[in-house]
Ligand code: HEM
């Protein structure tokens with residue numbers, strides 16, 4: 001049992017982040033690490049990859065964990081089917097001492113979702129739900145998504161410039177998409193946005209508000225599942241119900257699992273995608289040559305999106321976590337059972353051992369086996385959807401607003417201090 | 432070139448289908464990869480290599496010397 005992991009915006013004690021990683025010996029590195037600029041990677045990554053690929057780190061809670069910074073180690077760790085995310089009840093390292101991380105930061109029985117976490121039950125869940133996310137289905141969703149993106153952009157243009165592209169497009173689009181996916185009526189979008197916000201923005205909501213939002217959303221999903229049972233539509237929940245009926249009883253998803261799946265998709269798929277849309281636009285506009293190149297040759301959109309995903313150094317300060325339920329031998333070093341491992345996907349994405357000119361953004365890079373969606377049995381279920389959303393946003397922006405530019409110098413962009421999902425607070429643009 | 436897939440690893444992410452639809456498909460029941468042409472023609476080779484490189488579960492392997500083409 002677990003929750004789908006993502007999240008952002010915990011209050012962070014800034015003094016803790018004032019330390020940068022030191023050399024291979026001695027001083028403990030603190031997560032999250034500091035970067036020189038809003039779009040830049042912490043300088044510590046390169047030193048760690050070079051000298052201390054398996055590093056001991058301290059989390060804001062004071063707990064210790066192990067940080068992996070090299071591509072090969074991160075990929076191997078994530079691909080190892082024995083290990084899963086930290087769960088409530090294990091003795092894994094906590095991110096924050098006081099549960100201030102939001103619904104998804106530290107495993108908390110109160111917010112537990114009934115999604116199987118590991119092994120065969122997880123695979124059964126993945127295969128049933130994953131069916132909905134095939135490349136073909138995503139292609140079918142694309143025209144509708146394009147229309148939504150266009151109308152959101154029209155509204156932004158109407159309100160005048162400068163505008164915040166994250167608020168105007170990045171934040172609403174993924175909610176629309178998830179409502180569509182779940183077969184929730186369009187009028188519910190505002191409530192979905194509120195719930196998602198209340199789960200993840202711990203700085204703006206009290207714990208009571210978060211708890212209330214969780215309860216409301218769970219009640220809403222319970223009703224939605226019942227409504228889909230009574231009258232199935234074309235959506236994901238209906239698909240699971242209708243096709244589940246043909247499966248042997250023990251393989252069918254229970255109502256609790258259906259409800260958890262719906263809630264999990266909002267938690268996992270909203271903030272992550274919203275932030276990525278903002279960061280993508282900022283990264284591409286921060287160097288005009290990138291934008292101009294895409295305007296000249298929109299056929300680069302696909303590889304450009306992958307390169308943005310690789311290059312983004314702002315995925316959240318802890319990477320993906322794994323809890324070691326048994327000893328693990330990593331390059332001859334034994335990590336004992338009970339260790340919490342932070343897999344530094346963004347550091348891995350800059351590993352010179354795998355990516356030539358890793359610190360250069362190459363919009364035509366191919367192949368681009370970045371780890372931004374993870375790897376192995378838990379790799380992002382929604383990645384085809386997220387990719388489609390990013391393609392659509394970029395395609396629509398290049399076509400509708402070719403003169404788009406950042407309205408502030410890159411250095412003035414402000415980061416959200418997310419526990420799990422990093423991003424920019426706003427992306428001010430003009431055109 | 433000869434292509435192999437390992438269904439037990441595949442997580443249905445569909446990257447291979449996006450890159451090389453002539454060579455890979457996904458099963459309707461569960462989104463798991465289906466190999467359409469185990470020995471793809473040379474024009475498809477770059478896309479197949481890319482699919483193998485980016486498959487999140489390393490479920491695709493390419494034997495460059497295998498097969499006729
Ligand atoms: C750019 C946007 C996104 C990023 C960067 C992202 C990233 C990730 C990562 C790194 C994982 C792996 C977690 C782990 O191994 O512990 C993951 C898992 C997951 N993601 Fe995403 N994601 C994005 C968008 C989405 C969307 C749009 C959805 C669905 C609507 C989604 C649904 C999920 C689910 C359900 C899981 C759990 C999979 C499992 O445990 O089997 N994600 N995501």
Ligand code: SF4
Pocket residue numbers: 436440441442443444445446447448455457462463464485486487488489490491
């Ligand atoms: S890219 Fe890999 S994991 Fe995804 S569908 Fe193809 S074989 Fe399966």
